[in-house]
Amino acid sequence: MRRFNGVLHGQLWRPLLVLAAIVLLLPWFIPTPYIFTILILIGIYSLITIGLSLLLGYAGQISLGHAAFFGIGAYVSGILTAKYAISPWLAMVIGVIVTWVISYAVGMAILRLKGHFLALATMAVNIIFYILILGLDEWTGGASGLVGIPGLSLFQLNLGQPLYFYFFVWSIVLVVIVFSTNIVRSSIGRVLRSIHDSEIATEMLGVNVAKYKVAIFSLSAVYASLAGSLYAHFISFIAPPSFYITFSILLLVMVMVGGVHSIWGAVLGTAIIMFLNEWIRYIGQTYFQISGQVEIVVYGFIIIVVMMFMPKGLVDVFERLWRKIASARIKEVEKRKIAAERGDLA
Amino acid sequence: MDSMVQYLVTGLTVGSIYALMAIGFVAIYNITGILNFAQGEFAMIGALSCVSFVNWGLPMVAAIPAAVMLTALIGFIIERTAIFPVRNRSVITLIVITIGLSTFIKGIGLIIWGTSPHTLQPVVKAEPIKLFGAVINPQSLFIFLTVLVLLVILYVFFDKTFIGSALKASEKNPRAASLMGINTSSMSALSFTLAAALGAIAGIMIAPLTDATYEMGFLIGLKGFVAMVIGGVNNIPGAVVGGLLLGVIESFSGGLISTFYSDAIAFGILLLILFFKPTGLFSKAAGERV
Amino acid sequence: MTYLLEGKQVTKKFGGITAVDGVDFHLKQGEIVAIIGPNGAGKTTLFNIISCFLPPTSGEVLYKGERLTGRKIFELARLGISRTFQNLQIFNNMTVLENIMMGVHIKLRTNVFSAGFRLPVVKRDEELAYKQALDVLEMMELKPFINEKAGNLSYGLQKQLEFARAMAYDPTLILLDEPMAGLNDAETNQMAGYIKELKKKGRSFLFVEHKMATVMELADRIIVMDFGKKIAEGTPDEIARNEQVIRAYLGEEAV
Numbered sequence: 087m088r089r090f091n092g093v094l095h096g097q098l099w100r101p102l103l104v105l106a107a108i109v110l111l112l113p114w115f116i117p118t119p120y121i122f123t124i125l126i127l128i129g130i131y132s133l134i135t136i137g138l139s140l141l142l143g144y145a146g147q148i149s150l151g152h153a154a155f156f157g158i159g160a161y162v163s164g165i166l167t168a169k170y171a172i173s174p175w176l177a178m179v180i181g182v183i184v185t186w187v188i189s190y191a192v193g194m195a196i197l198r199l200k201g202h203f204l205a206l207a208t209m210a211v212n213i214i215f216y217i218l219i220l221g222l223d224e225w226t227g228g229a230s231g232l233v234g235i236p237g238l239s240l241f242q243l244n245l246g247q248p249l250y251f252y253f254f255v256w257s258i259v260l261v262v263i264v265f266s267t268n269i270v271r272s273s274i275g276r277v278l279r280s281i282h283d284s285e286i287a288t289e290m291l292g293v294n295v296a297k298y299k300v301a302i303f304s305l306s307a308v309y310a311s312l313a314g315s316l317y318a319h320f321i322s323f324i325a326p327p328s329f330y331i332t333f334s335i336l337l338l339v340m341v342m343v344g345g346v347h348s349i350w351g352a353v354l355g356t357a358i359i360m361f362l363n364e365w366i367r368y369i370g371q372t373y374f375q376i377s378g379q380v381e382i383v384v385y386g387f388i389i390i391v392v393m394m395f396m397p398k399g400l401v402d403v404f405e406r407l408w409r410k411i412a413s414a415r416i417k418e419v420e421k422r423k424i425a426a427e428r429g430d431l432a
Numbered sequence: 433m434d435s436m437v438q439y440l441v442t443g444l445t446v447g448s449i450y451a452l453m454a455i456g457f458v459a460i461y462n463i464t465g466i467l468n469f470a471q472g473e474f475a476m477i478g479a480l481s482c483v484s485f486v487n488w489g490l491p492m493v494a495a496i497p498a499a500v501m502l503t504a505l506i507g508f509i510i511e512r513t514a515i516f517p518v519r520n521r522s523v524i525t526l527i528v529i530t531i532g533l534s535t536f537i538k539g540i541g542l543i544i545w546g547t548s549p550h551t552l553q554p555v556v557k558a559e560p561i562k563l564f565g566a567v568i569n570p571q572s573l574f575i576f577l578t579v580l581v582l583l584v585i586l587y588v589f590f591d592k593t594f595i596g597s598a599l600k601a602s603e604k605n606p607r608a609a610s611l612m613g614i615n616t617s618s619m620s621a622l623s624f625t626l627a628a629a630l631g632a633i634a635g636i637m638i639a640p641l642t643d644a645t646y647e648m649g650f651l652i653g654l655k656g657f658v659a660m661v662i663g664g665v666n667n668i669p670g671a672v673v674g675g676l677l678l679g680v681i682e683s684f685s686g687g688l689i690s691t692f693y694s695d696a697i698a699f700g701i702l703l704l705i706l707f708f709k710p711t712g713l714f715s716k717a718a719g720e721r722v
Numbered sequence: 723m724t725y726l727l728e729g730k731q732v733t734k735k736f737g738g739i740t741a742v743d744g745v746d747f748h749l750k751q752g753e754i755v756a757i758i759g760p761n762g763a764g765k766t767t768l769f770n771i772i773s774c775f776l777p778p779t780s781g782e783v784l785y786k787g788e789r790l791t792g793r794k795i796f797e798l799a800r801l802g803i804s805r806t807f808q809n810l811q812i813f814n815n816m817t818v819l820e821n822i823m824m825g826v827h828i829k830l831r832t833n834v835f836s837a838g839f840r841l842p843v844v845k846r847d848e849e850l851a852y853k854q855a856l857d858v859l860e861m862m863e864l865k866p867f868i869n870e871k872a873g874n875l876s877y878g879l880q881k882q883l884e885f886a887r888a889m890a891y892d893p894t895l896i897l898l899d900e901p902m903a904g905l906n907d908a909e910t911n912q913m914a915g916y917i918k919e920l921k922k923k924g925r926s927f928l929f930v931e932h933k934m935a936t937v938m939e940l941a942d943r944i945i946v947m948d949f950g951k952k953i954a955e956g957t958p959d960e961i962a963r964n965e966q967v968i969r970a971y972l973g974e975e976a977v
Contacts, residue, residue, distance in 0.1 A: 272832050289796045290799065
C-alpha cells in the first residue's frame with residue numbers, strides 16, 4: 087500500500103525535509119535584516135500561491151482575485167486588533183471565517199464560468215473589494231491606510247522579532263504544505279485533477295463538481311486570508327494598493343512560473359519572483375538610475391518566455407534535470423557492474 | 433433634467449471608447465478564441481505615441497494615422513511572435529501570456545514616456561456647445577463621429593470585401609473556413625492588427641479628455657472586456673451597444689449615486705450579468721458557451 | 723410492471739427544429755437495447771435527455787418507475803446509471819489506475835477536511851479504491867497499462883478504459899454512446915464480449931451505434947429513429963425485415 091501510494095502520488099517526505107532543512111539553515115547565512123524581510127514575505131505569499139496551485143494546477147480554475155481574500159484577512163485582523171484591541175489570534179480566526187463565508191458565496195456564483203470569463207469575474211470581485219476598502223474609510227482608513235496594527239506574540243515569545251517571525255511563518259507554510267499535499271494525495275486530489283481533464287465525465291461518475299470547485303476555491307481563499315493576517319501583523323500597516331488586481335496578477339505569475347502542477351512549484355515560483363523583483367529593482371536603481379516600476383518590463387518578458395517555452399514551469403525543468411542526473415547515476419552503476427563482471431570473467 | 437442630458441452625453445462619449453475596445457475584443461476572441469488582456473495597452477500606445485508625434489512637430493492629421501499604424505504594426509508583431517506559436521495551448525496559459533504581454537508593454541511605455549501624465553490637444557479646437565441645457569465638449573462630438581464612421585467602415589469591410597467575409601467565416605467556423613481555403617493563420621494576424629488599430633484610436637480619442645499615462649490601458653481594456661460581455665461575446669453590434677450601455681451606466685451612477693463607486697457599480701453589474709445571463713444581453717444563441 | 727427505464731412522449735425542440743419528437747421507449751432489467759438511425763435522427767439528443775444532460779421540452783424519463791428527468795447529472799451514479807461518451811471523456815493526465823479509481827469514487831467517504839488531516843478514513847478509502855480498481859483492471863485486461871498515462875494509450879485502449887471506468891462501481895444501467903466507433907474488428911469483438919459478459923451478471927445496456935453487425939449481434943431489441951421520430955421497434959430480425967427502416971437507411975429510390 088505504501089509503495090502504491092508512492093507510485094500514485096510521488097514522494098512527500100523527502101522534499102519536505104529538504105525544505106525544512108533550508109528553512110532552518112538559511113538564517114545562519116543571512117547577512118541583512120532586509121533579506122530576512124524578503125524571506126518572511128516569501129513565506130507569507132507562498133501560503134497564497136500554494137492555495138492557487140490547488141485551485142489552478144489541480145482543479146483547473148483560474149483566479150485573478152485572490153488579492154481580495156488576502157485583503158479580507160489583512161483588514162479583519164488589522165481593524166479588530168488596531169481599533170478594537172481584540173486578540174490577534176482571535177482576529178485571525180474571525181478573518182478566516184469571514185473569508186470562508188464570502189469566498190463560498192462568491193464561488194457558488196462565479197465558478198460555473200470557465201476560462202476567460204472566470205478570470206474576468208474574479209477580477210471584478212477584486213476591483214469591487216478594492217473600491218470598498220478605499221471607500222469605507224471609517225473602518226479601513228481609506229487611501230491613507232490603517233496604522234498601528236500590533237505585532238504577534240506567542241507564549242510570551244515576541245514574534246515581532248524577525249527571526250522568530252520567520253520561523254513562525256515558515257512553520258505555518260510547512261503545515262499548509264503537508265495539509266495541501268495530503269489533499270492532493272487522496273481521492274480529493276484525484277477528483278480535482280479529473281475536473282481539470284473532463285468535468286462532464288467527473289460529474290457522470292457521481293461527483294458534485296460544483297461542490298468540489300467551491301470547496302477548493304474557499305480553501306485557497308482561506309489560505310490567502312491567513313497570509314493576509316500574518317502580513318498585517320508583520321508590516322503593522324496596510325493600505326489598499328497591496329490588495330489590487332496587480333497583486334493578484336503577481337500571484338498568478340508566481341504560480342505559473344514556478345510550475346502550476348505542483349505545490350512545490352508554487353513555493354519555488356514565489357521565491358524566484360520575489361528575489362528577481364528585488365534584484366531588478368537593485369540593478370535598475372544602481373546602474374540605470376531608474377526608479378518606479380520598471381521591473382514590470384522584465385516581469386512581463388519572463389512571464390511570456392516561461393509560458394511559451396516552459397509551460398510546466400521551472401519546477402518541471404528542475405525535475406527533469408534531477409531525473410537525468412539520477413538515471414545517469416544508475417547507468418554509471420550498471421556500467422561498473424558490467425565492467426566488474428567482465429573483470430571476473432577475465 | 434439638464435444634468436440628465438449631461439450624464440447621457442458623457443456616458444455615450446466614454447461608452448463609444450469602450451465600444452471600440454469591445455469590438456477589438458470580439459474580433460480577436462471569435463477568431464482565435466483568446467481574450468486579449470493586453471488589448472488596453474494598445475490604447476495606451478496609440479495615445480502616447482500620438483503625443484510624441486505631435487511633440488516632434490507632426491500636425492494632428494498626420495500624427496493620428498501614424499500612431500494608429502504604429503500600434504497596428506505592434507499588434508501584428510505581437511500576434512506573430514507571442515500568440516500564434518502558442519495558439520493551441522490551454523486557456524489558462526494563453527490568459528497568462530496576454531497578461532505577460534500587457535505587463536511588458538506597460539513597462540515599455542513606462543520606460544519611454546515616464547510616469548507623468550501627458551496631455552493631447554483635442555483635434556477640434558472650438559468652444560463647448562450648449563444643447564438641451566447640457567454642455568457638450570466638441571471632442572465628444574468628434575468621438576461620436578469617428579466611432580460612427582468606423583462602424584460604417586467595419587460594416588463595409590465585413591460585409592462587402594472578401595477579406596472581411598473571410599474573417600467573418602473564420603469567426604463562425606474556423607475549421608470549415610480553413611477547408612474553404614481561407615488562411616486562418618493570416619486571419620488571426622489580421623484580427624490582432626485590427627484590434628490594435630481600434631484600440632489605438634480609442635486611446636487617441638479619450639486622451640484629450642482624461643490625459644494619457646502608461647497605466648491608462650488596464651482599466652480601459654477591462655471596461656472594453658466588460659462591454660463585450662454585456663453585449664454578448666460573439667456579435668459586434670452587441671459589443672457596441674454594450675459599450676455605450678456601460679458608459680451610460682457609469683455616468684449615471686457616477687452622477688446620481690457617487691463617482692467614487694461608479695466602477696464598483698459597473699463591475700457589480702458585470703457580475704450580475706455573468707451570473708444570470710452569461711451569454712450577454714443581446715445574444716441570440718443561448719447556452720452555447722457552457 | 724415497471725420497467726427499468728421508460729420514456730414517455732420525450733420531445734426536444736431547438737428553436738424551430740424538433741430534434742426528438744414524442745418518442746416512447748422502455749428497457750427491462752437485464753436487457754440490451756440499441757438505438758439506431760441515420761445521422762441527425764436525434765439519437766444523441768435522446769441519449770443526452772436520458773442521462774440528464776439536456777432537459778426535454780416535454781415528456782419525461784422514468785427510472786425504476788421514478789422520475790429521472792430533472793435530476794442533476796451527478797445524482798445518476800448513485801441511482802446506478804452510468805454512461806460513456808461519443809467523443810471520449812477519459813482523464814488524459816491521469817494514469818489508467820487513477821481513471822478506474824475515479825470510477826469507484828462514489829463508494830468513498832473522504833472529504834477535503836479528512837483528506838487534509840489524513841484521518842483514518844483516507845487510508846481505508848484509498849485501499850478500497852485500489853483493490854476494486856485492480857479487480858476491474860484485471861477483468862478488462864487493462865492491467866499491463868496500469869501506470870500508463872491515459873492520454874498516451876491507443877484509441878482502442880482509451881475506449882476500453884472509458885468503458886471500464888463506467889462499469890467500475892457496478893451500475894445497474896449503462897448507457898453507451900457509440901461504443902464501437904473507431905474500433906477495429908478485433909477490438910469491436912472484444913468490446914462486444916465485455917458487454918455480453920456483464921449482461922450475464924444482470925446489467926442492462928442502452929446504446930447508440932452505427933455498426934449494424936454489432937447491433938444485430940448484441941441487441942435484444944432495437945429502436946429505430948428518423949427525423950426525431952421512432953419509426954420502428956423490435957428484435958433484430960424484425961428490424962432487418964422492416965421496410966420503413968430500409969427506406970430510411972437507403973433512401974426512397976432504393977425501394
